[in-house]
Amino acid sequence: MSSPRSDRSPWNWLLIVPIVLPLLTPLYNFDSPRLWGFPAFYWLQFAFILVGVATTSIVYQMTRRPREAVKSEAATDE
Amino acid sequence: MSEHITEIVVFTLLFLLVSAMGFVAAKWRAPKDMAHLDEWGLGGRSFGGWVTWFLVGGDLYTAYTFVAVPALIFGAGAAGFFAVPYTVVIYPLFFLILIRLWSVSHRHGFVTPADFVRTRFDSPLLALLIAITGIVATMPYIALQLVGIEAVLKTMGVTGDSVLARHAPIIVAFAILAAYTYQSGLRAPALIAFVKDTLIYIVIIVAVLYLPYKLGGWGSIFDDASAKFAASPNPGDGITLNANNQIQYITLALGSALALFLYPHSITGVLASKNRNVIKRNMSALPAYSFLLGLIALLGFMAISAGVKPLPGAKEGSLDTNTVVPLLFDQQFPSWFAGVAFAAIGIGALVPAAIMSIAAANLFTRNIYKEYFRKDATHAQEASVAKIASLVVKVGAVAFIIFLDPQFSIDLQLIGGVIILQTAPAVALGLYTRWLHRGGLIGGWIAGMGLGFWMLYQIPNAATGRAHFGGSAFPLTKFGFDTPKTIYVGFVAVAVNLLVAVIVTLILRAMKTPEGVDGTEADDYFADEGDPRLEKARTTPDEITSST
Numbered sequence: 001m002s003s004p005r006s007d008r009s010p011w012n013w014l015l016i017v018p019i020v021l022p023l024l025t026p027l028y029n030f031d032s033p034r035l036w037g038f039p040a041f042y043w044l045q046f047a048f049i050l051v052g053v054a055t056t057s058i059v060y061q062m063t064r065r066p067r068e069a070v071k072s073e074a075a076t077d078e
Numbered sequence: 079m080s081e082h083i084t085e086i087v088v089f090t091l092l093f094l095l096v097s098a099m100g101f102v103a104a105k106w107r108a109p110k111d112m113a114h115l116d117e118w119g120l121g122g123r124s125f126g127g128w129v130t131w132f133l134v135g136g137d138l139y140t141a142y143t144f145v146a147v148p149a150l151i152f153g154a155g156a157a158g159f160f161a162v163p164y165t166v167v168i169y170p171l172f173f174l175i176l177i178r179l180w181s182v183s184h185r186h187g188f189v190t191p192a193d194f195v196r197t198r199f200d201s202p203l204l205a206l207l208i209a210i211t212g213i214v215a216t217m218p219y220i221a222l223q224l225v226g227i228e229a230v231l232k233t234m235g236v237t238g239d240s241v242l243a244r245h246a247p248i249i250v251a252f253a254i255l256a257a258y259t260y261q262s263g264l265r266a267p268a269l270i271a272f273v274k275d276t277l278i279y280i281v282i283i284v285a286v287l288y289l290p291y292k293l294g295g296w297g298s299i300f301d302d303a304s305a306k307f308a309a310s311p312n313p314g315d316g317i318t319l320n321a322n323n324q325i326q327y328i329t330l331a332l333g334s335a336l337a338l339f340l341y342p343h344s345i346t347g348v349l350a351s352k353n354r355n356v357i358k359r360n361m362s363a364l365p366a367y368s369f370l371l372g373l374i375a376l377l378g379f380m381a382i383s384a385g386v387k388p389l390p391g392a393k394e395g396s397l398d399t400n401t402v403v404p405l406l407f408d409q410q411f412p413s414w415f416a417g418v419a420f421a422a423i424g425i426g427a428l429v430p431a432a433i434m435s436i437a438a439a440n441l442f443t444r445n446i447y448k449e450y451f452r453k454d455a456t457h458a459q460e461a462s463v464a465k466i467a468s469l470v471v472k473v474g475a476v477a478f479i480i481f482l483d484p485q486f487s488i489d490l491q492l493i494g495g496v497i498i499l500q501t502a503p504a505v506a507l508g509l510y511t512r513w514l515h516r517g518g519l520i521g522g523w524i525a526g527m528g529l530g531f532w533m534l535y536q537i538p539n540a541a542t543g544r545a546h547f548g549g550s551a552f553p554l555t556k557f558g559f560d561t562p563k564t565i566y567v568g569f570v571a572v573a574v575n576l577l578v579a580v581i582v583t584l585i586l587r588a589m590k591t592p593e594g595v596d597g598t599e600a601d602d603y604f605a606d607e608g609d610p611r612l613e614k615a616r617t618t619p620d621e622i623t624s625s626t
Contacts, residue, residue: 015170022163023332025324029156031304031317037296041318042376045162049368052166056173056362064355 011062018052082234085408088417089234089424093251096273096425100258100266100432107265113458115189118263118465119440121350123184129268130360133433134347135367136271138168138338141226141427142219142491144278144374149399151378152386155307155315157323159375164331164338165368172339173361176348178509178603180357183349185605186598190437191345191505192445198508200594201516202449207523208501209445212342215498216438217471218490219341221478223427223434224248225400228479230420232389233404245480251424252431256472259432260465264350267432274429277422279370281407285380285419286373289410293383299376302383317379322562326551329566336502337495337568342437343430353607374403381406431475439467489547493534496550496568500526503572503579509603512596518583526575533567 021027028044035043107124116123125133143161150158179194188194192212196205231247258266290296300317307315314323338344351357381402386409391398407419443464448455455463478490504519514522536556539548551564 012174015173018170019167022166023328025319025327029319029324034297034300037290037298037300039300039317041156042159042300042372045159045166046369046372048163048166049365049372052169052368053362053365056169056358056365059173060358060362064358 009059009063011059014055014059018048018055021051022048082236082408082413084413085234085417085420086236088414089230089421092273092277092418092421093424096270096428097254097258099269099273100255100262102262103258103265103269104262106262106269113461115440115443115457115460115464116187118461119189119436119443120346121264121268123350124352125268125350125356126352127356127359127363130347130351130356131363132271132275133264133268133350134344134360135364136267136274136426136429137343137347137433138165138364138430139367139371139426140219140223140430141423142222143371144423144426145226145229145400145403146222147371147375148378148381148403151375152381152388152402153315153378153399154312155303155317156319157314157327158378159372160327160331160334161375162368162372163327164334165371166365167332167335168338169361169364171335172348173358175506175509176339176345177354177357179345179505180348180351180354181605182509182598182602184607185602185609189349190342190441190444191340191501192441195504195508196445196449197597198512199504199516199519200597201520204504204516204520204523205445206449207520208504209441211497211501211523212441213438213471215494216342216434217474218478218494219343220431220434220438220471220475222491223431224252224475224479226427227251227424229398229400230404230423232398233401233408234420245476248479249476251428252472252476255428255432256435256469259435259468259472263465264346264433264436267429267436268350270425270432271429274422274425277418278426281415281419281422282370282373284415285377285407289377289380289384289406292410293380299379299383303379306382323551323564326564326566329569330550333499333566333568333572334495336506336572337499340498340501340505341434342441343434346433346437346440377403377406384410431472435468435471435475436464438471439464442467492550493531493547496530496534496571497527499568499572500530500575503576513583514579515583515586515591515593517586517591518579518581521582522575522577522579525578526571529574530567530571533570537567 022045028041030041031039033040038046107122147158147161152158179191182188182194186193186197188197190209190212192205192209195208196202199205227248236247262269290299293299293302304317307317314320319327348357351360384406386402386405388397388399389401389405390396404420404423407416411419443460447463447467448460452459500523503514503522507514508519533552533556534550535546537548537550537552538545550567552567552570554561554563554565
């Protein structure tokens with residue numbers, strides 16, 4: 001076998017954001033400003049879902065191995 | 079009952095449609111030979127992006143979620159919204175941790191988290207503890223799915239006075255579920271999940287557009303809720319959190335997220351996908367459900383605004399807040415659409431109940447039957463034992479509902495969340511490091527369980543007046559802190575579990591106690607579909623799992 005494979009990547013650190021942000025209640029525990037009638041407490045937490053989607057999408061795109069690479073790596077492992 | 083006849087007809091028709099799909103599912107993407115646990119219990123480990131999305135989504139967002147989270151919001155306000163940060167936090171955690179479990183399981187043919195622990199730490203005892211914890215935590219969770227169906231049936235007036243008449247519809251529904259799960263395995267919930275989620279998305283999109291329009295807009299819905307909480311004597315409610323329940327909110331969201339991915343049924347859903355990219359891509363697609371969950375949660379406020387009064391509970395004078403969402407639909411929608419909504423909740427119970435019973439059956443088969451009763455069981459024997467175990471699990475869950483107060487299953491589920499968290503050091507940390515000693519992990523498990531039970535025992539239930547097991551919010555005063563703040567029990571218990579595991583590990587290492595042989599290698603944690611070593615592992619899994 002050549003070099004040991006790994007899924008370590010500096011991009012993974014980005015995932016800390018959606019793990020920590022929704023847990024910081026002092027940031028969003030307010031009624032105002034309201035958005036379409038939603039108190040800040042609610043619409044900000046909906047917004048955090050989008051942050052989660054964005055960060056996992058970025059990390060996925062940056063760390064995925066294209067199928068060809070997987071195949072050729074598999075071939076050299078023999 | 080007669081005024082609900084349209085609802086009942088629509089509900090029954092949709093229910094029969096998915097039941098038929100459940101039986102046909104055995105032929106869907108099926109291999110030549112279903113007599114293998116990989117095929118029955120993991121759908122052949124072949125699911126691509128879409129199927130995984132529906133399967134894992136259908137698995138994590140259960141009928142109970144649809145009924146209980148809005149009920150919590152209805153009763154307590156902002157504190158019930160913890161479900162949203164909880165489902166935001168889950169996916170990055172899955173991304174970082176479960177992806178490795180998928181790889182190592184794919185490489186070694188593991189079907190359960192206990193299989194992994196067995197090989198990683200070379201300890202049948204630790205694996206047995208993990209398996210039993212998983213089965214015990216899953217049983218009341220399945221029973222809760224029945225509570226979800228029951229709330230719907232109750233609203234439609236399909237209830238009788240005798241014990242048998244009251245539960246007959248649920249027994250019939252579960253008998254059908256048991257039959258097609260037995261035949262089709264994980265393929266049945268995977269196929270039905272498409273229908274379930276389509277129905278739920280339609281219902282919720284209509285609900286969040288139509289109901290605020292009828293109730294005077296979102297602003298007035300929140301104002302009505304705020305007025306109700308201002309008038310109530312409970313200091314913990316309101317449309318935002320107060321100074322005392324923020325730590326509870328944070329630790330409950332984080333603790334529930336950690337617990338969720340340790341539940342055997344979530345792991346089953348993930349292990350059934352065909353490669354790493356499918357899982358990773360899903361971690362950015364699955365939060366679509368979190369949006370849905372947040373909107374469903376807000377139905378609790380709409381129910382306040384619409385003046386919904388919950389139906390009476392099982393005990394004299396109590397209220398069953400689980401009925402608020404069905405009642406809201408019943409009062410605000412035309413009856414045919416209410417029937418569709420009820421079917422969505424009812425079918426929403428079947429998908430997770432099927433996956434949970436399969437996961438529990440897999441645990442029993444691999445980690446109890448094969449480990450202790452029949453070391454040389456063939457693949458066909460494994461598959462047939464798992465099928466029978468899945469029936470036993472469902473009969474047990476029905477018995478829970480018929481012979482015990484449903485409130486009791488809710489309490490058990492609360493305990494379930496706390497105990498499943500105690501497997502985190504072995505399963506989740508074990509995927510990253512083998513530093514903790516197997517003896518340390520066993521010691522930590524015992525300490526975490528003991529403390530968790532003690533803390534839950536100390537919590538009274540204000541609503542029902544019982545002195546014990548009344549919730550998951552532990553008052554910090556009981557630890558001697560001079561504060562009215564509360565914290566989530568599971569979070570404290572798992573922290574102590576980890577601390578004990580570290581201390582015992584240091585002691586055992588100083589005493590030079592043998593640590594066993596690690597049956598995995600560093601490279602296994604990154605294996606992917608098409609890895610040349612897989613074929614060997616898949617054709618001779620017995621060699622790898624019995625490394626005594």
